[in-house]
Amino acid sequence: MTIGIEYLRVVRERFAVLKGQGDKTFAQLDEEHFHWTMNDESNSIAILIQHISGNMVSRWTDFLTADGEKPDRNRDGEFKMKRMSKAELLDCWEHGWRVFLNALESLNEHDLVKTVHIRGQAHSVIDAIERQMAHYAAHIGQIMFIGKQIKGEEWANLSIPKGGSDAYLQRMLKEK
Template sequence: MSIGKEYLRVVRERFVVLKEQGEKTFAQLDEEDFNWTLNEASNSIAVLIQHVSGNMVSRWTDFLTTDGEKPDRNRDGEFETKQMSKTQLMECWEHGWHVFLDALESLDEQDLLKTVLIRGEAHSVIDAIERQMAHYAAHIGQIMFIGKQIKGEQWKNLSIPKGESDAYLQRMLKGQ
């Protein structure tokens, strides 16, 4: 397998894991939890879902041929609180991920060094992918942190629980 194909395979897997972490958080939340904020300066999970989805649709629609900041995107509007049901938020989330993963899947190794524009600034495709990895990981980390704050003691850990690192390592080494 070529380096380019391997890179695209690995990066797609990493994005899918990020998506799943967000979804495992959503599964633990009640309808009203999606709009919880710590204070006026904080974003709710609902706002973060709208922003991530809006970013994905803008950046990844016609990814190789148009600027990633589409003229019809209302980025500021993504940060406004809207009353949306959990179902509507999940549809928004899925739409963004569908656009993004389809675009990522359509790339081949010859595309990786092509140049794309984001807000008029040139980036290699690799750079654009890595830029989005950092962006989406940061926001999904926020989503998970907010979910953990809301659920408190009822939070179901999404990684290795505190105090269980050695046991986890032993299970991994034994192939379990």
């Protein structure tokens, strides 16, 4: 196995985990929770979904051949509150992920050294992937944080719960 093939396997796996964290957060929330904000300067989960999806569609449509900032993208509009149902928001989320994951799946190890453009700036494909990893992880972390604030004690933990590190480690070592 080459390093390029391994890299693509790992990033596909990591992005699937990120998507899963968002999915598990959404499953815990009621429709009104998607539109909750702490204050006027805060983003709601709905806004973050619109932004992530808009970014994915723009960046990953014709990824290797067109600039990642498409002329028809309205980035500023992604940050305006639209009253969408939970089902509509989840459709938006899934659409962005479908475009992104299909493009990521289509890449091969030879594509990794190619150059793509984002807002006119040249990036290696690896750099573009890593930029998106950081970007999506930051926003999904925000989504999880908002969900946890809304649910409080009802929040179903998505990773190792507080005070559970030793038990988790023992389970992992036993599975090994």
